Amino acid sequence: MPNERTTDYDVLVIGGGGAGLSAAITASDAGARVALLEAGSRLGGSTALAGGYLYATGTWQQSEQQVEDSVAAMVDDIRAIEGDSIPEGVLWRFAEGCADTVAWLEQQGVEFPVERLVSADGRMPPRSHEPTGGGAAIAERLDYQVSRRPIDVVLNSRVTRLCRDASGVINGIEIDGEQITAGAVVVACGGIGGDDELLDRMCPKSIRGGDWRWFIGCETNRGDGLRMCEAQGARITGEDSGLFLMTPNFYRDLEVIGPSWVLLVNSEGRRIAREDGAYWELSEALEAQVDGRGYCVFDQLQMQSAAPDPRVLEALEQGAITLSWIPRVLQEQVDRGKILMADSIAELARKTGIDAVTLESTVARYNDNAAQGVDRDFGKQPANLTPIESAPFYAAEVRPAIAIVLGAGPAIDSRARVLNTAGAAIPGLFAAGDAVGNSYGRYYVGSGYAIASAITFGRAAGEEAARHAGCIA
Ligand SMILES: Cc1cc2nc3c(=O)[nH]c(=O)nc-3n(C[C@H](O)[C@H](O)[C@H](O)COP(=O)(O)OP(=O)(O)OC[C@H]3O[C@@H](n4cnc5c(N)ncnc54)[C@H](O)[C@@H]3O)c2cc1C
Structure with missing residues (x-):
C-alpha cells in the first residue's frame, strides 16, 4: 500500500x-x-x-x-x-x-x-x-x-x-x-x-x-x-557469476589485459584461447579448465621484446594499472622462480608437470600457424602470432583470480x-x-x-x- x-x-x-x-x-x-x-x-x-x-x-x-x-x-x-x-x-x-x-x-x-x-x-x-x-x-x-x-x-x-x-x-x-x-x-x-x-x-x-x-x-x-x-x-x-581477471600473481595490482604474444595452454599442454582476445574470454577459457588454471608459454626473444599492449597504454599513463608482462618484471619473476625456465620445450613441460609430447605438439602447431601467418585454431591476429623457438623457454602459471565484478x-x-x-x-x-x-x-x-x-x-x-x-x- x-x-x-x-x-x-x-x-x-x-x-x-x-x-x-x-x-x-x-x-x-x-x-x-x-x-x-x-x-x-x-x-x-x-x-x-x-x-x-x-x-x-x-x-x-x-x-x-x-x-x-x-x-x-x-x-x-x-x-x-x-x-x-x-x-x-x-x-x-x-x-x-x-x-x-x-x-x-x-x-x-x-x-x-x-x-x-x-x-x-x-x-x-x-x-x-x-x-x-x-x-x-x-x-x-x-x-x-x-x-x-x-x-x-x-x-x-x-x-x-x-x-x-x-x-x-x-x-x-x-x-x-x-x-x-x-x-x-x-x-x-x-x-x-x-x-x-x-x-x-x-x-x-x-x-x-x-x-x-x-x-x-x-x-x-x-x-x-x-x-x-x-x-x-x-x-x-x-552463483558462480562474475568476472575474475587472469593474473600471474606477480603482484596484487590491477591487470586487465594479459600478454597477447604468449601461447596459453592448460595443464595438459593444450592451447585454450586466442591470447589476444578480450579479458573476459581468457578468464572464461581458464575457468573452463578442470583445475581452473593455465600457463603462458614464451621464448627468449618474446621475453626480450615484451612491450605493453597498445590497449593498456592509456590506463598505464593514468597510473590505473601496473605491468607484469615487460622484460624487467619477467626477469625478476624468473629469478624468484615464479616463472619456470628450461632449455627445451620438453624440459619446460617436465618442470610444469605438463605432458611433454602434448606440449611439444601444441608448440609445433602454434609455430606452424605463425609461419603461415594464420591462426587456424583460434583466430589470433597475425601480428601477435610469433613462433616459440629461441631457447630458453619460459612458462608462467596464470589463474582467473582477481575478483572484479561479482x-x-x-x-x-x-x-x-x-x-x-x-x-x-x-x-x-x-x-x-x-x-x-x-x-x-x-x-x-x-x-x-x-x-x-x-x-x-x-x-x-x-x-x-x-x-x-x-x-x-
Ligand atoms: C577497477 C575497476 C574497474 C571497473 N571498470 C568498469 C568499467 O569500465 N565498466 C563497467 O561497467 N564496470 C566496471 N567495473 C565494475 C563496476 O565498477 C561495478 O559493477 C559498478 O560500479 C557497481 O555499481 P554499484 O552502485 O552497484 O556498486 P558500488 O559502486 O560499489 O556502490 C556500492 C556502495 O554501497 C556501499 N555499501 C556497501 N554496503 C553497505 C551497507 N551495508 N550500507 C550502506 N552502504 C553500503 C558501498 O560503500 C558503496 O559505496 C569496474 C570495477 C573495478 C573495481
Whole structure:
C-alpha cells in the first residue's frame, strides 16, 4: 500500500555508488523524500574506481560513427554469451534502456566523447562508451547532482537490517537499534567481493584460485544486500557469476589485459584461447579448465621484446594499472622462480608437470600457424602470432583470480523489484547494481555492462520505489 507520508522518508536508498546515486536522484525527481545511507566515508563505491565504460546501443555516438546495431542485435549477442542466465524481461529492460542511461548521464554532466566508442572484443559492434574522467567522473557528477537536491545523505552508516510491517511490506531499515521508516527501500550496496565467506559460498569456482584470489573494488561491499534480502525471503541467485581477471600473481595490482604474444595452454599442454582476445574470454577459457588454471608459454626473444599492449597504454599513463608482462618484471619473476625456465620445450613441460609430447605438439602447431601467418585454431591476429623457438623457454602459471565484478544477490524483475523464492515481488523492496544476482548474467559480456546495468536498474529502482511510496500516480 502506498504510504500517506506518515513515514520518515518515502524512499530509503542503501549504498551510494552508481546504482544508489542514480536511484536517489530519480526518486527525488519524482517527488519522493529521499535518504541515502552509505557505509563508507564518501560516496562513489566501486563506480568511482572503475574505467567507467558503459555498454549501450542506440546512442548518438553510435549514430555519428554510423555503427550498424540494434537492440535486438545486442540482445542476441548477450544471449550468445549468457545463455538464459539473465531473465528475458531484465535483459530487454536493460537493452532498451541503456541508450537512455547514457543520455541521462550526459544530462547529469558526464561526457562520452564520440571517438571513445569502442568494441568490447573487436568482434561485436562498438558499444562501450568511455566517459571523460572514467568512473570517478560518473561518481563525482552524480554526487554533485545529489547535493543539488533535497536528499539526506548519511555517511559512515552501514545498514544490515530491513524492516517489514505485519503484512510483509518492507517499510524501512534498522540502524544502531533505531528504525527509520520509509514507503520503499532500494538496496544498492554493491556486491559480495569484500566478504571471503560469501565469495566461497556464492562463487565456489573462485576457491580454485586458492590464495591467489583477491578482490579489487570498494572494500565496504561485503554482501550486506544479499544477506538483508535473503533474511526477507528473497530468492538468492547468481552463483558462480562474475568476472575474475587472469593474473600471474606477480603482484596484487590491477591487470586487465594479459600478454597477447604468449601461447596459453592448460595443464595438459593444450592451447585454450586466442591470447589476444578480450579479458573476459581468457578468464572464461581458464575457468573452463578442470583445475581452473593455465600457463603462458614464451621464448627468449618474446621475453626480450615484451612491450605493453597498445590497449593498456592509456590506463598505464593514468597510473590505473601496473605491468607484469615487460622484460624487467619477467626477469625478476624468473629469478624468484615464479616463472619456470628450461632449455627445451620438453624440459619446460617436465618442470610444469605438463605432458611433454602434448606440449611439444601444441608448440609445433602454434609455430606452424605463425609461419603461415594464420591462426587456424583460434583466430589470433597475425601480428601477435610469433613462433616459440629461441631457447630458453619460459612458462608462467596464470589463474582467473582477481575478483572484479561479482554477480550474486537477490533476483529482481524488469522493474527492479526484489523477488521472493516463489517468484513474486516483495512489496516495497527494490535493488540494483552489483547487489543484484540476475542482472549481469553468468559471464561478463564486456566493457561497460556492469555500470550500464547498475545505472539503468538504479534509475528503474528509484522510479518504482517512488511509485510504490505513492509519489507517482
Ligand atoms: C577497477 C575497476 C574497474 C571497473 N571498470 C568498469 C568499467 O569500465 N565498466 C563497467 O561497467 N564496470 C566496471 N567495473 C565494475 C563496476 O565498477 C561495478 O559493477 C559498478 O560500479 C557497481 O555499481 P554499484 O552502485 O552497484 O556498486 P558500488 O559502486 O560499489 O556502490 C556500492 C556502495 O554501497 C556501499 N555499501 C556497501 N554496503 C553497505 C551497507 N551495508 N550500507 C550502506 N552502504 C553500503 C558501498 O560503500 C558503496 O559505496 C569496474 C570495477 C573495478 C573495481
